[in-house]
Amino acid sequence: MKTVNHHGRHTRVAAMGFLLLVFAAPPAWSATLFVSNERGNSVTVLDSNTLKTIKTIPTGQRPRGIVAGPHGKWVYVAVGDSNRIDVIDVAKLAVTRHLPSGADPELMAVGNDGNRIYIANENNAQVTVLNAETGKLLAEIPVGSEPEGMRVSPDNQITVATAEGSSLVHFIDNKTLKLAATVLVGTRPRVVTFTPDGRYVWASSEVGGTVSVIDVSTHQVVQTINFAIPGMRAEFIQPVGITMSMDGTKAFVALGPANHVAVVDTKTYKVSDYIVVGQRPWHMALSPDGSKLYTVNGFTNDVTVVDVKSLKPEVSVRVGRLPWGIAVVP
Amino acid sequence: MKLAIAASVAALLALTVAATTSATPAGPQGANGSTVKSNEVVTHYAYLGKEYREPAPLSLLKPAVIADEGLAGVRLGTSYNNLAGKFLGLKFVLDETMVPQDGDVVAAAKKLLASGQHLIIADLKAPDLLAVADLPQAKDAIILNIRARDDVLRQTQCRLGVFHLIPSDAMLTDALAQYLVWKKWTRWFLVRGKHPADIEYANDIKRSAKLYGAKIVTERAYELETGARRVDTGYQEIQTQMPMLTRGVPDYDVAFVADKSNSFGLYLQYRTTDPRPVVGTDGLVATAWGAAYESYAAQTLHDDFLKLAHREITVRDYEGWLAAHLLETAVQQGKANNVDTIRKYISSDNLKLAGYKGEGMNFRPWDNQLRQPILLMDPLSLVSISPQPGFLHPNYNTDTLGYDEPQSLCKFSK
Numbered sequence: 027m028k029t030v031n032h033h034g035r036h037t038r039v040a041a042m043g044f045l046l047l048v049f050a051a052p053p054a055w056s057a058t059l060f061v062s063n064e065r066g067n068s069v070t071v072l073d074s075n076t077l078k079t080i081k082t083i084p085t086g087q088r089p090r091g092i093v094a095g096p097h098g099k100w101v102y103v104a105v106g107d108s109n110r111i112d113v114i115d116v117a118k119l120a121v122t123r124h125l126p127s128g129a130d131p132e133l134m135a136v137g138n139d140g141n142r143i144y145i146a147n148e149n150n151a152q153v154t155v156l157n158a159e160t161g162k163l164l165a166e167i168p169v170g171s172e173p174e175g176m177r178v179s180p181d182n183q184i185t186v187a188t189a190e191g192s193s194l195v196h197f198i199d200n201k202t203l204k205l206a207a208t209v210l211v212g213t214r215p216r217v218v219t220f221t222p223d224g225r226y227v228w229a230s231s232e233v234g235g236t237v238s239v240i241d242v243s244t245h246q247v248v249q250t251i252n253f254a255i256p257g258m259r260a261e262f263i264q265p266v267g268i269t270m271s272m273d274g275t276k277a278f279v280a281l282g283p284a285n286h287v288a289v290v291d292t293k294t295y296k297v298s299d300y301i302v303v304g305q306r307p308w309h310m311a312l313s314p315d316g317s318k319l320y321t322v323n324g325f326t327n328d329v330t331v332v333d334v335k336s337l338k339p340e341v342s343v344r345v346g347r348l349p350w351g352i353a354v355v356p
Numbered sequence: 357m358k359l360a361i362a363a364s365v366a367a368l369l370a371l372t373v374a375a376t377t378s379a380t381p382a383g384p385q386g387a388n389g390s391t392v393k394s395n396e397v398v399t400h401y402a403y404l405g406k407e408y409r410e411p412a413p414l415s416l417l418k419p420a421v422i423a424d425e426g427l428a429g430v431r432l433g434t435s436y437n438n439l440a441g442k443f444l445g446l447k448f449v450l451d452e453t454m455v456p457q458d459g460d461v462v463a464a465a466k467k468l469l470a471s472g473q474h475l476i477i478a479d480l481k482a483p484d485l486l487a488v489a490d491l492p493q494a495k496d497a498i499i500l501n502i503r504a505r506d507d508v509l510r511q512t513q514c515r516l517g518v519f520h521l522i523p524s525d526a527m528l529t530d531a532l533a534q535y536l537v538w539k540k541w542t543r544w545f546l547v548r549g550k551h552p553a554d555i556e557y558a559n560d561i562k563r564s565a566k567l568y569g570a571k572i573v574t575e576r577a578y579e580l581e582t583g584a585r586r587v588d589t590g591y592q593e594i595q596t597q598m599p600m601l602t603r604g605v606p607d608y609d610v611a612f613v614a615d616k617s618n619s620f621g622l623y624l625q626y627r628t629t630d631p632r633p634v635v636g637t638d639g640l641v642a643t644a645w646g647a648a649y650e651s652y653a654a655q656t657l658h659d660d661f662l663k664l665a666h667r668e669i670t671v672r673d674y675e676g677w678l679a680a681h682l683l684e685t686a687v688q689q690g691k692a693n694n695v696d697t698i699r700k701y702i703s704s705d706n707l708k709l710a711g712y713k714g715e716g717m718n719f720r721p722w723d724n725q726l727r728q729p730i731l732l733m734d735p736l737s738l739v740s741i742s743p744q745p746g747f748l749h750p751n752y753n754t755d756t757l758g759y760d761e762p763q764s765l766c767k768f769s770k
Contacts, residue, residue: 193440213710
C-alpha cells in the first residue's frame, strides 16, 4: 500500500490504517474515488477498499473541479486551462468526451436528475449551464467576479454559485435560469453546499476565515461560524471545502493551510473538533454509506481517510501532484 | 473635531444622496440580481497622481513611460467594485486627477477636497504626499498611499490619515534578507548608487543585515552616466565597467544592489568579477506584485488588466487596484460609506483585505502600514514569498517585515 508520511504523527496514522485494512472485515460497500491533480494534469482513481491507485487518467490542462453525475456513469472534470470539461466514462476509466464549458471552468455542479451541468467560469464572471449529455448551451448567467463554488439544491429547483472576488453568493432559479437573489458573505467565498433538507446553504469564506449559513427561503445570513485552533494563527485558518454528514447533524469544514478539518454541529453551530489531516486540505467527499470522509490535501499530495464516527484520521494515501478535488462513485 | 468630521461626512453624503435616503448599503438582504437604482448607495473616491519625470528603465523591453501607470489599476478596481456592487445596490465613482509635470499637486488636492472628495488614492512621491496630507482641509480625509515606499513616511513623518498600501523599503529588504538567510547566503557585497534614495535603500539593507545576522563584506558606491539607453555596441562599455566595479571584493555570496533610479543595477548580472547572483533593486527583487505572479487566483487580475490597459500590470497598478478594492471591502463589509465608518473599519483588525496573497490583510495600528506577504521575483518568475518559514512573530508573521511596533518612531498627532 502506498502511504505518504510527512510527520511522525502521520506515520503512526498510516501504520494504524494499514493494520485496520489488513485485519478488519472488509466494509459492506465499495466505491471508486476520483481525485483531480491540478499540477499533474490527471485524475487519480482509487479503490475505496484497498486504497490503491487503479488508474491515473490523463486530462486536459489544470484539472480542478470534479463531480460525479447522479447515475454513476460519468465524472466531470473542469480543465480550466483547456477551457473545457473532460467527461470520464466510469466504466472505461478514460476521458471519452468533452463539454464546451466556456472560458476557464473551475468548479461545477450536476443536479440529481443529471440533465444539466452548471459551470463556474472563473475568469469570465459568469455561470454557464449546459445539457450534460449533449453539451448544448442552455444559459450564460452573469455573476460577480471569479465565480467558483457551485451546488444544485436537493430538489433541483435552485443552483447556488459563489463569486469569490465579489464576496457574493448568487441564487439561480433553475426554471428561468436567472438570478433570484444575491447575498453578501465574508471575503472570498469558495465553496457552497446545501444542508440535506435543502433549507440552508453553507458558504465558506477563505480569506474572511468564516462560514456563512444562509436561509434559503429568506436569503438572510442566519449564522456566521468562526474557527480557532489553539496555537494556530488566525490568518492561516482558511475555510474552503464543506461536506455535510449523511444525517445532516455535522458539517466538515476543510481549513486549508491550517491543515485541519473542523467538525461543526449543524444545530448549535458550535465547532466540536478539529481533525488533523494532510497539508492544505481543500475539497472533501463522503463514502457512499457516509462512514468515511476523504480530504484532498494539496501540499502533501495525498488523500486522508477520516472515520466519521470516531472523527479519527485513519490513513493517508498518495495521489498525483497538487490534488484539488474529489468525486466518489459507488 | 467631532463637528469637522460631521461636516465632512455631510459633504460626502451630499454627493451621494442624490438617489439615496440612507448611508447604509443594502447589505445581505440586498438585491435580487438586478440593479436597484432607486436605493443605490454611491461612494465617490478620487485618484490623485502626477506625471513625474522619471528615468527610463534600462531594459528596452520596458516602456520608457507608462502614462496610465497606477491609474489603470484603480480603473480596473473600480470596474470590479461595480461588478459586485450592481448585485448589492452599491455604486463606486472614480474621479481622476493627473497633475502635469509642471503642475501643482497641492492645488489639485485642495480642489478635490473642496469638491467633497475625502477618499483619495494618492499616486504621489513622499514630499507631495505629505504636503497633501498636511492640508488643513485634509484633516479628515483618508489618503491611500500606492506609490511612496520611503520608510520615513512610516516613521517620523507618519500621518494619521495616510494609509500605506505599498510596502516600505524596509519591508522589502527584510523580505529579501529572510530568504538569503534561509539560503545561508549571508555574506553580502553592497553596491549602491549615489542618489539620496540609493543611500536610504542601502541603509535599509544594512538594517536588515544586522537584524538577520548577515554580513556586509564591503560597500561600494557607483555612478554610471546613464546617457542614452540605446547605443550601438554599448554592451562593450558595460562589459568592462562592471568587472572594474566588482573587482577585489572579499569573498561574498550575493551582490546586493541599491539602485533605486535604475541607472546601472540591471548591468551587474552576469558581469560581476566573481560569479555571484544579484539581488536588491535588480536581479532577485522583493516586491508587492509582479506580472509573472499567478498564485491565489492572481491570473484573473492579470488577464482583466491586460484587457483593460493592453499592457503588463506593474506594482503601482496593483496597488491602485488594491486601494479601490480596500474601499469596496470597507463599504461592503463595513456596511456604510461615510468617511468615519470607513476609517474605523480599515483601522480595525476586522479588515481582511484580499489581495491575491492567500491571507487576509490589515493595517498595523502603529504606523498605518498594510501587513502583507512580500513576493521575491526574478523578471520571469516567482522565486519565493516572505516571511520565510521559521521567521515567526507573536502576532502576525508578516510583522517580521519592516518596522515592528517596538522599533516604530511613528507618533500620530490626533
